[in-house]
Amino acid sequence: MQRRQLLKKSAFAMLSFSMARDLMGAPLSRVASASLPDNTGAIILRANENPHGPSPLARTAMQEAVAISNRYQWDMNGLLRERIGLLTNHTREHITLGAGSSELLGLVCLWASYQKGHVIASEPTFKLWMPAARKMGLATQLIPLTATKHNDLERMLASINSETRLVYLCNPNNPTGTAHDKKTLEKFVEQACKSCIVLVDEAYTDYYDTASLAHLVNQQPNLIIAKTFSKVYGMAGARVGYLLAQPSLIRSLNELQAWANAGPSAVSMRGALAAMDDHAFVVFCKAENHKAKEIFCQGLAELKIPFIPSVTSFVYFDGAAYSKPIPNFLQSHQIVGARSFEEKSTWLRLSVGTTEEMKRVVEVLKAGR
Ligand SMILES: Cc1ncc(COP(=O)(O)O)c(C=O)c1O
Numbered sequence: 001m002q003r004r005q006l007l008k009k010s011a012f013a014m015l016s017f018s019m020a021r022d023l024m025g026a027p028l029s030r031v032a033s034a035s036l037p038d039n040t041g042a043i044i045l046r047a048n049e050n051p052h053g054p055s056p057l058a059r060t061a062m063q064e065a066v067a068i069s070n071r072y073q074w075d076m077n078g079l080l081r082e083r084i085g086l087l088t089n090h091t092r093e094h095i096t097l098g099a100g101s102s103e104l105l106g107l108v109c110l111w112a113s114y115q116k117g118h119v120i121a122s123e124p125t126f127k128l129w130m131p132a133a134r135k136m137g138l139a140t141q142l143i144p145l146t147a148t149k150h151n152d153l154e155r156m157l158a159s160i161n162s163e164t165r166l167v168y169l170c171n172p173n174n175p176t177g178t179a180h181d182k183k184t185l186e187k188f189v190e191q192a193c194k195s196c197i198v199l200v201d202e203a204y205t206d207y208y209d210t211a212s213l214a215h216l217v218n219q220q221p222n223l224i225i226a227k228t229f230s231k232v233y234g235m236a237g238a239r240v241g242y243l244l245a246q247p248s249l250i251r252s253l254n255e256l257q258a259w260a261n262a263g264p265s266a267v268s269m270r271g272a273l274a275a276m277d278d279h280a281f282v283v284f285c286k287a288e289n290h291k292a293k294e295i296f297c298q299g300l301a302e303l304k305i306p307f308i309p310s311v312t313s314f315v316y317f318d319g320a321a322y323s324k325p326i327p328n329f330l331q332s333h334q335i336v337g338a339r340s341f342e343e344k345s346t347w348l349r350l351s352v353g354t355t356e357e358m359k360r361v362v363e364v365l366k367a368g369r
Contacts, residue, residue, distance in 0.1 A: 043360060045351040046337030048174065048204075048314045052288060052354070053234010054271060055281035061274035062238070065267040073266040080269045083276060084242055088214045088227075093247040096254055097263040101203060101228040101241025102128055108166065108199050108224060108243070109133035110256050117165035122151045124341040126174040126201060138165065149176040149308050149316060153188045160195055167192050170201040172210055175341045175349035177310025182211035189213055193222040197249075200225050206232035206282070207289055208311040214244055221246050231313060232285050233275040238268040289313050292358040296350070299362030303369060313352045320346035323369055333364045 054062070081092035088094075098104035106129050112119060113136035121130070123142035130140050143159060146152045151173055160167065169188070172179035180188075185200075192198045202225055205212050214225050225244040230236035240263075243253065254260075264272070275281075293315060300307045300317055307317035319326040319338075326348055327338040338350045352358060 042334040043357045044336050045353050048351045049236045050234035052285050055278035057274040057278040058271040062267045062271040065270035069266050072261050076269045096243050096250050098241045099239040099264050101226045104243045105129040106132050112165040113138040115165050117163040119166040120159050121168040125170045150178045164196045167198045172204045172312045176316045177312040179210045179311050193220045197222050203228045204312040210311050217244050229272050238271050240264045240268050240272040292355045293352045296358040314349050316349050319348050
């Protein structure tokens, strides 16, 4: 018993350590994360992972696929692209797969960096790809969000010049959880695509059926859409993501892949194929996410903590009025993940876990006020 408690304690210490490194802007410690069992008792709300996944069908498919992992899986890669195409109304030639969509964001940056120039993106937004982009010689021009924490589409458009190679638009935006309506997005893409590549990151569109721009791909040679199985499908650790674009652009991007078999493993691809068939699971995850988020937002409202209504699996809120620094306070109660994404800002993001986990978060915050 004592030994188990000790193990739990040290696992939590490692979790806190990896979290602290993340807070300082360094990558999460792979060793610490890899060795973390989920039985630390900690509530982990740091990376917008789906607390329910992978789906039962995906789990079974992945277990079975271990047996075929001795073979390269060219055919399955084509099959998965075809299956995704059925979902988005494209052919397999419109799609390239990656080990997670972040790998593909890097690929687009690599492609853009060959033409020298800069990338325009919001501040704050999903930025993990930016250090790599800078190393590849692609400067980043960051456009602050509007007062309502939306992407400032007008300023982004106005900032495009002859040096702009890429516009990155995260919709819904991470970390704020805000999204634009379809018409506004269509207008933005139509304008921006006139002069450069526009990469729209749709990692979170599924939670509220937020407008996707996938239907514009056939009209816009400069449009790329990034999607992932890491969120509503609950497969963050399996690493499956994809890009949608016109076939000629997909071919140019693939030329930068060192190997035709780049991307997800056989096990992960089988999981993704099964996940797309598990409609009941997706419906369940969306409903649970809405309930859990409602519990958290209700709690924030009762605590008079301002927050931004979110169409995603995380909530952005202002901890300024709370009696103590929320990240450390929650962490002292083994709730890990509240953190800031803006310099010198009191705004914090917390991922949405299960309903029980969010009840606990509210309970802790209320007790500590
Ligand atoms: C907006 C956004 N894009 C991409 C990713 C990366 O997803 P993946 O796991 O597919 O690399 C994330 C992960 O949190 C994200 O928030």
